[in-house]
Amino acid sequence: MATTVMSVAEICAGAKRASRELARTGSDVRNAALCAIAGALLARSAEILEANALDLEAGREAGLSSALLDRLALDARRIAGIVAGVRAIVALPDPVGEVIDGFRRPNGLEIRKVLVPLGVIAVVYEARPNVTIDAAALCLKSGNAIVLRGSSSAVHSNAILSQVAAEAASGAGIPDGAITLVQGGGREELVELATQAASLDLIIPRGGEGLKNALAEHATVPVIYAASGNCHIYVDAAADLELARRVVVNAKVQRPGVCNAAETLLVHSAIAAEFLPAVARELEQAGVELRGDDRARRFARPVELEQASAQDWDSEYLALILAVAVVDSLDVAVEHIAAHGTGHSEAIITRDHAAARAFQHTVDAACIYVNASTRFTDGGEFGMGAEIGNSTQKLHARGPIGLRELCAFKYLIEGDGQLRS
Amino acid sequence: MATTVMSVAEICAGAKRASRELARTGSDVRNAALCAIAGALLARSAEILEANALDLEAGREAGLSSALLDRLALDARRIAGIVAGVRAIVALPDPVGEVIDGFRRPNGLEIRKVLVPLGVIAVVYEARPNVTIDAAALCLKSGNAIVLRGSSSAVHSNAILSQVAAEAASGAGIPDGAITLVQGGGREELVELATQAASLDLIIPRGGEGLKNALAEHATVPVIYAASGNCHIYVDAAADLELARRVVVNAKVQRPGVCNAAETLLVHSAIAAEFLPAVARELEQAGVELRGDDRARRFARPVELEQASAQDWDSEYLALILAVAVVDSLDVAVEHIAAHGTGHSEAIITRDHAAARAFQHTVDAACIYVNASTRFTDGGEFGMGAEIGNSTQKLHARGPIGLRELCAFKYLIEGDGQLRS
Numbered sequence: 117m118a119t120t121v122m123s124v125a126e127i128c129a130g131a132k133r134a135s136r137e138l139a140r141t142g143s144d145v146r147n148a149a150l151c152a153i154a155g156a157l158l159a160r161s162a163e164i165l166e167a168n169a170l171d172l173e174a175g176r177e178a179g180l181s182s183a184l185l186d187r188l189a190l191d192a193r194r195i196a197g198i199v200a201g202v203r204a205i206v207a208l209p210d211p212v213g214e215v216i217d218g219f220r221r222p223n224g225l226e227i228r229k230v231l232v233p234l235g236v237i238a239v240v241y242e243a244r245p246n247v248t249i250d251a252a253a254l255c256l257k258s259g260n261a262i263v264l265r266g267s268s269s270a271v272h273s274n275a276i277l278s279q280v281a282a283e284a285a286s287g288a289g290i291p292d293g294a295i296t297l298v299q300g301g302g303r304e305e306l307v308e309l310a311t312q313a314a315s316l317d318l319i320i321p322r323g324g325e326g327l328k329n330a331l332a333e334h335a336t337v338p339v340i341y342a343a344s345g346n347c348h349i350y351v352d353a354a355a356d357l358e359l360a361r362r363v364v365v366n367a368k369v370q371r372p373g374v375c376n377a378a379e380t381l382l383v384h385s386a387i388a389a390e391f392l393p394a395v396a397r398e399l400e401q402a403g404v405e406l407r408g409d410d411r412a413r414r415f416a417r418p419v420e421l422e423q424a425s426a427q428d429w430d431s432e433y434l435a436l437i438l439a440v441a442v443v444d445s446l447d448v449a450v451e452h453i454a455a456h457g458t459g460h461s462e463a464i465i466t467r468d469h470a471a472a473r474a475f476q477h478t479v480d481a482a483c484i485y486v487n488a489s490t491r492f493t494d495g496g497e498f499g500m501g502a503e504i505g506n507s508t509q510k511l512h513a514r515g516p517i518g519l520r521e522l523c524a525f526k527y528l529i530e531g532d533g534q535l536r537s
Numbered sequence: 538m539a540t541t542v543m544s545v546a547e548i549c550a551g552a553k554r555a556s557r558e559l560a561r562t563g564s565d566v567r568n569a570a571l572c573a574i575a576g577a578l579l580a581r582s583a584e585i586l587e588a589n590a591l592d593l594e595a596g597r598e599a600g601l602s603s604a605l606l607d608r609l610a611l612d613a614r615r616i617a618g619i620v621a622g623v624r625a626i627v628a629l630p631d632p633v634g635e636v637i638d639g640f641r642r643p644n645g646l647e648i649r650k651v652l653v654p655l656g657v658i659a660v661v662y663e664a665r666p667n668v669t670i671d672a673a674a675l676c677l678k679s680g681n682a683i684v685l686r687g688s689s690s691a692v693h694s695n696a697i698l699s700q701v702a703a704e705a706a707s708g709a710g711i712p713d714g715a716i717t718l719v720q721g722g723g724r725e726e727l728v729e730l731a732t733q734a735a736s737l738d739l740i741i742p743r744g745g746e747g748l749k750n751a752l753a754e755h756a757t758v759p760v761i762y763a764a765s766g767n768c769h770i771y772v773d774a775a776a777d778l779e780l781a782r783r784v785v786v787n788a789k790v791q792r793p794g795v796c797n798a799a800e801t802l803l804v805h806s807a808i809a810a811e812f813l814p815a816v817a818r819e820l821e822q823a824g825v826e827l828r829g830d831d832r833a834r835r836f837a838r839p840v841e842l843e844q845a846s847a848q849d850w851d852s853e854y855l856a857l858i859l860a861v862a863v864v865d866s867l868d869v870a871v872e873h874i875a876a877h878g879t880g881h882s883e884a885i886i887t888r889d890h891a892a893a894r895a896f897q898h899t900v901d902a903a904c905i906y907v908n909a910s911t912r913f914t915d916g917g918e919f920g921m922g923a924e925i926g927n928s929t930q931k932l933h934a935r936g937p938i939g940l941r942e943l944c945a946f947k948y949l950i951e952g953d954g955q956l957r958s
Binding site for chain 1 (some may be wrong): 550554560563640642646647653655698738739757759779780783784787788791792843875893897899901902904905907908910912913918919920930931933935936947950952953954958
């Protein structure tokens with residue numbers, strides 16, 4: 117592969133060149149290329165599984181945990197899932213060219229604000245090789261060139277997947293260099309990538325805190341961080357307790373390992389005695405470990421809660437653990453969320469219209485729910501189609517990062533000789 | 538003043554606290570505070586001019602140029618101009634709460650995407666003390682707390698202006714700490730400010746390259762850079778040459794010291810012999826120094842052009858100087874702009890519909906004009922009201938940074954017990 121002998125800077129510069137041409141392609145060309153990628157993934161499954169077997173073997177030798185080996189593993193079913201994902205992206209509307217604002221000025225100038233591709237997006241990811249194709253497909257759909265940088269544990273899988281995608285795209289009229297992989301999973305390559313501000317328009321990290329910290333330290337390229345989700349559910353004094361119980365259980369149990377799962381339950385003291393024992397029992401039966409403050413432990417009896425420590429309020433467990441605190445007002449709940457939340461997804465359960473409004477207005481987060489599970493913070497659930505991550509930043513993208521969030525805009529202005537006076 | 542004894546970190550933390558309360562205030566409170574600021578500026582003009590006199594005296598002693606002293610100077614007329622600017626901001630629509638998208642999902646969830654204040658914005662600026670009030674008014678209008686950091690040459694003027702604004706705002710119900718000034722114009726304070734990521738949501742620099750480079754090196758807070766504007770006008774083979782002449786002269790001459798003024802003229806070779814002598818003569822008569830490539834110099838005869846050097850193509854003159862090149866096609870013009878442009882404002886003059894479309898689609902810039910002067914890239918001219926700068930970045934804000942660009946958004950989701958399955 118050409119990528120093995122090119123420097124990171126050369127790969128990025130090539131992607132920049134490709135991005136200029138790619139930005140001019142029509143939806144039809146980009147969709148045809150996505151279909152070609154889907155077909156090539158199926159046709160070349162044997163090669164892909166062979167490369168994956170090399171990574172799995174190396175991973176076993178290196179003593180990777182069975183959970184990590186599972187994330188790394190591909191099989192026919194998983195390849196079919198990746199292919200289905202690519203085809204779903206084909207079916208999404210093209211964000212490029214969407215007019216998001218427009219007006220005519222008194223002097224006759226007509227101004228349109230139009231979505232355009234960002235240019236070149238680098239996606240830095242860990243373990244799961246399916247991200248190679250998911251990310252490449254979203255970038256291609258939105259007219260962006262992509263520079264992929266996976267982890268060393270998936271080096272063979274990522275290499276063949278990106279090669280299959282690049283070759284299929286190239287055969288369908290996408291410029292060479294629009295999909296490339298940086299080889300070498302070391303810190304040096306990461307720093308080099310993070311400083312290619314002349315070529316890269318955005319870096320999206322998909323990985324743990326170590327990766328994010330390394331980027332925060334070195335990046336001169338803009339980065340959209342998908343920070344962790346320490347999500348809260350506040351059960352108000354005026355809550356429908358039956359509804360509250362269902363939402364809390366869903367938000368904690370349905371898929372605990374994801375960023376939009378609930379990590380802390382805040383219960384108003386007026387209904388804590390009635391609410392806590394029932395919800396605590398159901399959570400306990402679902403295998404959830406509960407860690408409460410003093411009042412939560414008292415109100416939850418006869419269910420026994422562990423004693424919460426100070427750090428529980430700041431923990432994103434991503435596991436079947438829930439911190440529980442009793443609060444005396446909505447204001448205290450909001451203060452707790454301001455102090456400990458990560459700005460991801462926060463929910464209030466209430467029948468009180470004023471309380472719902474106050475919570476939505478005063479909590480500072482990407483997604484604020486009234487009477488629904490935090491688990492809906494997701495590009496698919498929002499109707500945006502696939503997402504490449506979830507932003508907890510405030511600039512550019514907040515919440516699900518879908519196709520439109522992979523775009524910039526430009527103003528197109530039409531006149532007939534207007535002069536400034 | 539309290540600010541003289543507080544550290545930069547304390548000021549920023551105080552602004553963060555104030556911003557939470559400020560985000561909940563209604564338009565009426567924020568507008569009343571802006572009116573109070575306008576009134577206080579007039580009522581306390583004597584104090585303001587006294588402080589300004591101290592800066593001017595120190596500036597004269599330090600040997601500041603007369604241009605810099607002029608930028609620093611306030612008088613009754615300039616204060617009246619600042620007051621008029623504040624009152625114009627009162628009259629603008631409130632961006633906070635604007636629903637920019639919204640939809641109902643098949644499961645009944647109702648999702649609104651709503652503009653909210655960013656939180657705390659730091660504005661770092663040089664020389665002109667009027668920025669103190671302009672920036673504070675825009676931030677207050679958009680529900681943001683502001684931390685101001687001016688230059689040491691305007692230390693007395695900025696101190697009294699920010700104090701007048703803060704006191705008037707406070708008297709009108711705006712939380713203390715919403716408008717503050719960092720004292721001390723040194724590098725140390727700048728670095729401390731640029732790393733207050735826990736308190737600051739955005740830094741907007743208004744100053745020279747030295748300031749921007751210092752921020753690029755040290756900032757962990759997001760920064761929106763207003764890069765320079767090396768703006769081009771491309772006169773196509775199919776241009777209306779009379780219209781082209783008027784636009785070129787306007788874009789170069791009307792106000793040469795601003796970022797949306799034209800710096801390079803690209804002329805198609807097919808019309809260069811007809812177009813260049815006339816436009817060159819008119820520019821020359823307007824006092825413009827012309828620097829051409831070989832063909833431009835030949836075509837412009839009998840007007841004499843200086844020989845352009847390689848660095849002319851990359852120069853933002855901000856003065857009555859224009860670089861002129863002859864190109865053989867639209868593609869070459871676009872390539873030139875890609876190589877030398879700064880992504881600010883680019884124009885094509887043409888009667889050819891296909892050429893206009895090709896130029897708009899392939900040039901990568903914030904604002905792309907057809908048959909109009911680049912000088913219209915401005916928040917006021919776009920109908921956005923006042924602006925705090927012009928972004929040449931692609932993320933979040935591109936082009937004029939008005940009130941809506943000082944906002945983030947959040948998703949408000951209403952349900953009746955929806956669970957994820």
